[in-house]
Amino acid sequence: MLTHERQITAPVDLCLPDGRLNPEAVGWTRRPLHRANLRGWGRTKRWEYWGVVTPAHVIGLVASSLDYAGVHGLYVLDRATGEETSKDVVVPLARGTAMPERSGEGTASARANGLAIDISQHPGGSTVRAAAPGVEVELEIPLPDGHESLGVVVPWGPRRFQCTVKDVGRPVRGRLRLGAAEHEIREQDSFAVLDHGRGRWPYSMVWNWAAGSAPGRAIQLGGKWTDGTGMTENAMFVDGRLHKIGEELAWHYDRADWLKPWRVTGARVEAVFTPFHEKISRTELGVVGSETHQCFGHFSGRAQADDGAWIDLDGLTGWAEEARQRW
Numbered sequence: 001m002l003t004h005e006r007q008i009t010a011p012v013d014l015c016l017p018d019g020r021l022n023p024e025a026v027g028w029t030r031r032p033l034h035r036a037n038l039r040g041w042g043r044t045k046r047w048e049y050w051g052v053v054t055p056a057h058v059i060g061l062v063a064s065s066l067d068y069a070g071v072h073g074l075y076v077l078d079r080a081t082g083e084e085t086s087k088d089v090v091v092p093l094a095r096g097t098a099m100p101e102r103s104g105e106g107t108a109s110a111r112a113n114g115l116a117i118d119i120s121q122h123p124g125g126s127t128v129r130a131a132a133p134g135v136e137v138e139l140e141i142p143l144p145d146g147h148e149s150l151g152v153v154v155p156w157g158p159r160r161f162q163c164t165v166k167d168v169g170r171p172v173r174g175r176l177r178l179g180a181a182e183h184e185i186r187e188q189d190s191f192a193v194l195d196h197g198r199g200r201w202p203y204s205m206v207w208n209w210a211a212g213s214a215p216g217r218a219i220q221l222g223g224k225w226t227d228g229t230g231m232t233e234n235a236m237f238v239d240g241r242l243h244k245i246g247e248e249l250a251w252h253y254d255r256a257d258w259l260k261p262w263r264v265t266g267a268r269v270e271a272v273f274t275p276f277h278e279k280i281s282r283t284e285l286g287v288v289g290s291e292t293h294q295c296f297g298h299f300s301g302r303a304q305a306d307d308g309a310w311i312d313l314d315g316l317t318g319w320a321e322e323a324r325q326r327w
Helices: none
Strands: 044-053 057-065 069-078 084-092 106-112 115-122 125-132 135-142 150-157 160-170 173-178 181-185 191-200 204-214 217-223 234-238 241-245 250-252 262-265 269-285 288-304 310-312 317-326
Touching: 044 135, 044 317, 057 106, 057 115, 069 106, 069 115, 069 125, 069 135, 069 173, 069 269, 084 106, 084 269, 160 204, 160 217, 160 234, 191 204, 204 269, 217 269, 241 288
Parallel strands: none
Antiparallel strands: 044 057, 044 191, 057 069, 069 084, 106 115, 115 125, 125 135, 135 173, 150 160, 160 191, 173 181, 204 217, 204 317, 217 234, 234 241, 250 262, 262 269, 269 288, 288 310, 288 317
């Protein structure tokens, strides 16, 4: 299904003074323009997720405030051995968590139970530091001139809505320490992906997300959670330029065997994702909980640019996931 999406080109508040969704905020952007002036408590969600892919490792870190809890994590996959290193914490009432109102500005941070995450954002990019017993990450993530990201506001209703920024294919450099070993992260063969989220959610939701990058090309695909809202979070990036794909895509994958190839298709997307590793995350806190199957792998196929040209997706590396939330 094609959507009719409005591009926003000037700064805008996400919410009206009474906390409801600002109708003028519904649309998509090429750079962060929304101020998440959220009010109230109970269904409000804020998070920063950075995923990093290097030739040797996959790194994921998340700091989040879900009102009733802060859910934070640091994850490292050794691509050669399949060994996972992770530290996950749940903090009642999200104590010790800070989240700025606008993507790309201010500092997001979380501290609890031996895990520390600091994300410092400035006009030139972001500095990310995370540490837990036995693992430490220090990253510089520059923001190249002219680089574009996909911002979308998804409206379920005046009191349920989400603002997301998906920034795919960012250059990254730094270091990863695992135990006594230190690994260099080099800008020429590594990339970073941001998922910035601010909103007020329904109690139960399912989403798909896929992102992949290679030099000069990147893909961002989403599904299920945007269906029927008139907005999508699908885009391709060529040399940092965003090509918005305004249609709901069909996702095909085997929930009995997550490592089988996934297919994501539409009028402008013919993508195949072949996993090499599955990461399973589960959180159960009584009436709330989550289950995520995030698969890391390689893309093939093609996607169509705004000028009609088909861009090859072969060689993009990243992930595809299904998340089921009760929150």
